[in-house]
Amino acid sequence: MHIAFVSNVVYPYVTGGAEKRIHEIGSRLAAWGHDVTVYGRHFWDGPPEIMNNGMTLRAVAPEADLYSDDKRSITEALDFAARALPSLRRRLRNGEHDIVVASVFPYFPVLSTKLAALGTETPLVTTWHEVWGDYWEEYLGSLAVFGKVSERVTARTPQHPVAISGITADRLAEIGPGYDDVAVVPNGIDTEQIRTAPRPDAGYDVLFAGRLIEHKNVDLLLEAFDRVCAGRDLSLGIIGDGPEKERLESQCESLSNADAVEFLGFLDEYEDVLGHMRAADVFASPSTREGFGLTFAEAMAADCSVIAADHPDSAADEVIGDAGFLTPPNADALAATLESSLDDDSPPADPVNRAQRFDWDAVASQAETIYQRVIDSESATAEPISDATTPT
Known part of the structure; x- marks a missing residue:
């Protein structure tokens, strides 16, 4: 297959989850004999077209700031969509790619990719990481209607949608016509890298890792940990940064066991995060909005006891299952679960075995199956592509 990925950000030059997914799947597909090209912004030094891990990285727009006032920049997304269109259009018309895969979100590059593919035989696959719906009201306030409309227009654009979790697939089916059986291909992890990550000199009993934003509910974790910590020699490490950091640090100062909590900030080296997971007994993240929940899979592979929030907006249950x-x-329920976990209450299933299903090799194989099936189908709706969903 000749596969094109479209993403304004390119890993490893920008290190977010969506771009890492493209890198991990794309590099494996390239190693398995497929021709892989990534169209993105010019975040690397050197010429606009380079090879990286067997893939062609092709810059169709210059480097740009991705955020404005701590929110993703609409201007940047529009600019990238407009700049990517001519190059994609020319190459798709020349038949250089059998399939084009666009990441959602932002939405506008998906729409320009579809425009580029019009009149060609190149099908469009989209990767949906989340469907925000009413969350737009929290994110944009009075401007939420524009986010909702953009999301719905993108969902109703003819495409082969792939979701990273069942909860995202279900929500996409609610706003997209005919999406009764959306394929699910989860995000992945490198289980070998996790198993061999160097441990720190001293680990924490309880660990959190993630962006410090409101729906992660780190304030609940602090409160619950403080209750459990009473009369016990325990420690909590919090890895991450974000707009909630100052508020959380202030809350921590008022705790009875404030000295048992350490804010590590953002760790530049991914292996340092993995090492802390390997050294921890419990990984706890009471986040109520997770399109997938990658840290849960990483922590399971590191043989942590994982605690997650049971919430309809989180796919945590899909990831951890009964592991x-x-x-x-x-805080009350979280404290009770923390206490039992720290007292060696083990989950019914082995977390390490559960994590194996999310290894990047398995994920890339699922993606390969779906991409080939899309190419072989007679039209965008001729054949359902959901057979490769990850088993629960």
Whole structure:
């Protein structure tokens, strides 16, 4: 297959989850004999077209700031969509690619990719990481209508949608016509890298890793940990940065066991995060909005007892299954689950074995199956592509 990925950001020059997914799947597909090209912004030094891990990285727009006032820049997304269109259009018309895969979100590059493919035989696959719906009101306030409309227009654009979780697939089916059986290909992890990550000199009993934003509910974790910590020699490490950091640090100062909590900030080296997971006993993240929940899979592979929030807006239950613990997102329930986990209450299933299903090799194989099936189909709706969904 000749596969084109479209993403304004390109890993490893920008290190987010969506671009890492493209890198991990794309590099494996390239190693398996497929021709892979990534169209993105010019975040690397050197010429606009380079080879990286067997893939062609092709810059169709210059480097640009991705955020404005701590929110993704609409101007940047529009600019990238406009700049990517001519190059994609020319190459798709020349038949250089059998399939084009666009990441959602932002939405506008998906729409320009579809425009580029019009009149050609190149099908469009989209990767949906989340469907925001009413969350737009929290994110944009009075401007939420524009986010909702953009999301719905993108969902109703003819495409082969792939979701990273069942919850995202279900929500996409609610706003997209005919999406009764959306394919699910999860995000992945490198289980070998996790198993061999160097441990720090001293580990924490309880660990959190993630962006410090409101729906991660780190404030609940601090409160619950403080209760459990009473009369016990325990430690909590919090890895990450974000707009909630100052508020959380202030809350921590008021805790009875503030000295048992350490904010590590953002760790530049991914292996340092993995090492802390390997050294921890419990990984706890009471986040109520997770399109997938990659840190849960990483922590399971590191043989942590994982605690996640039981919430309809989180796919945590899909990731951990019965290899971890789900708890209502309140301090009382979280404290009780923390205490039992720290007292060696093990989940029914082995977390390491559960994590193996999310290894990047398995994920890339699922993606390969779907891409080939799309290419072989007579039209964008001729054949359902959901057979490769990850088993629960």
